[in-house]
Amino acid sequence: MPLTDTAIRQAKPGDTPRKLADERGLYLLIQPSGGKLWRLDYRFDGKRKTLALGAYSDVSLAAARKLRDQAREQLAAGQDPGATRKQAKQAARVAAENSFEAVARAWWERWRTNRTEGTADGAIRSLEIHAFPHIGDSPITEIGPVDVLELLRKIEAKGSTETLKRVRARIGEIYIYAIANGIATSNPTEGLHKAVRPHTSHRRPALRATDLREFFIRLDAVRISVPIKLAIRLLVLTFVRPGELRCAQWPEFDLEAGVWTVPAERDRTRGLTGMKMREEHIVPLSRQAVAILRELQDHCGGRDLLFPNRNGQGRPISDGTINSALRKGARIIPFPEAAAR
Structure with a gap:
C-alpha cells in the first residue's frame, strides 16, 4: 500500500x-x-x-x-x-576547485614570486575588484569571451583604460597558466583588445636642466617636512625610483666613498622593497647628494631607515607620502609629477 x-x-x-x-x-x-x-x-x-x-x-x-x-x-x-x-558530485567539486578565482589565486601565488610586494598586491587587488565579483565563482572552462567582455565594458564605462588593459592582460595570463596545467583548453581574452577602447599613454612632464634652479628655490618655499624635502632633492640627484629611496637604510650608504648600494631585496616583513629587477644596483653620489644625506642623519633619530614612518613599527614612509607632499605644494612647484618620478 x-x-x-x-x-x-x-x-x-x-x-x-x-x-x-x-x-x-x-x-x-x-x-x-x-x-x-x-x-x-x-x-x-x-x-x-x-x-x-x-x-x-x-x-x-x-x-x-x-x-x-x-x-x-x-x-x-x-x-x-x-x-x-x-560523478555529478565529483564534477561539481572539480568545478569548484577550478573556479576562475581559485585558478587565478593559484596563478598569482606563482606569479608574485618575481614581483615586488606592491606590484603583486596591486595585481590581485585589481582582480578582486574588477573580475572576481563577475566571474570568480564560475568554472574556468565555462567562461567565454562574452563574459570577459562584459566585465571589461564596466571598466571601460568608467574611463579607466589603463586598468582595463591591465585586467584583460592578467585574465589572459591566468588562462595561459590554466592551459599549461591542463585546466582549460582555450583563452577567452584573445582578440578582445579590438572590442574595447585602447589605452593611450601620455607623456609625463619632465624637468629640464634649466628648470632645476627654479625648482629647488620653489621647493624650499613649500610647507612640508624637512625630511620629505630632502627626499625630493635626492630623487632628483640620484634618479632612483621613489620606492627604492623611501625604503633606503643607512648601512647601504658609504658617504666617504660617495656610493649607495641598493640591494636586490630588503626585509619585506617591514614593507621594504629592493630593486624592481631584483638585482643589486650601485648609485654614485654627488657631493650635493652626500651633503643632503648628512643633513638627513640629524632627522632620523638613530633609526636604520632614512625615512622612517612616524607611526613607528620599523616601517618606512608610505609610497604616497612624497607625491602627496608635492600635490600639497602644486601651486608653488610647477613640476610635481616630474619630481615625483
Whole structure:
C-alpha cells in the first residue's frame, strides 16, 4: 500500500531502524533517533544497491517519488543512478576547485614570486575588484569571451583604460597558466583588445636642466617636512625610483666613498622593497647628494631607515607620502609629477 503524508507524520521510531515501504523500491527508513530518510533499492548488473534520496521533510513524499522515477529512467537507459550521482558530485567539486578565482589565486601565488610586494598586491587587488565579483565563482572552462567582455565594458564605462588593459592582460595570463596545467583548453581574452577602447599613454612632464634652479628655490618655499624635502632633492640627484629611496637604510650608504648600494631585496616583513629587477644596483653620489644625506642623519633619530614612518613599527614612509607632499605644494612647484618620478 502506498505511503501517505499522514502515515509518515504519525510513524514513531522504535528500538531498531525500520522501513515504511512505498512503491517501486522506494521506502522511508525510520531511525531510532527519530530521523526519517528516503531510500531507493534497485539492482544494477545483478547487484542490489541502495540510493539515498534525502530526509523527510526536506524531501516531501511527492519529491521523493519524482527522484525515484528519475533514477528508474536512468536504469532503463543502462545507467547506474548511484554512479551517476557520484560523478555529478565529483564534477561539481572539480568545478569548484577550478573556479576562475581559485585558478587565478593559484596563478598569482606563482606569479608574485618575481614581483615586488606592491606590484603583486596591486595585481590581485585589481582582480578582486574588477573580475572576481563577475566571474570568480564560475568554472574556468565555462567562461567565454562574452563574459570577459562584459566585465571589461564596466571598466571601460568608467574611463579607466589603463586598468582595463591591465585586467584583460592578467585574465589572459591566468588562462595561459590554466592551459599549461591542463585546466582549460582555450583563452577567452584573445582578440578582445579590438572590442574595447585602447589605452593611450601620455607623456609625463619632465624637468629640464634649466628648470632645476627654479625648482629647488620653489621647493624650499613649500610647507612640508624637512625630511620629505630632502627626499625630493635626492630623487632628483640620484634618479632612483621613489620606492627604492623611501625604503633606503643607512648601512647601504658609504658617504666617504660617495656610493649607495641598493640591494636586490630588503626585509619585506617591514614593507621594504629592493630593486624592481631584483638585482643589486650601485648609485654614485654627488657631493650635493652626500651633503643632503648628512643633513638627513640629524632627522632620523638613530633609526636604520632614512625615512622612517612616524607611526613607528620599523616601517618606512608610505609610497604616497612624497607625491602627496608635492600635490600639497602644486601651486608653488610647477613640476610635481616630474619630481615625483
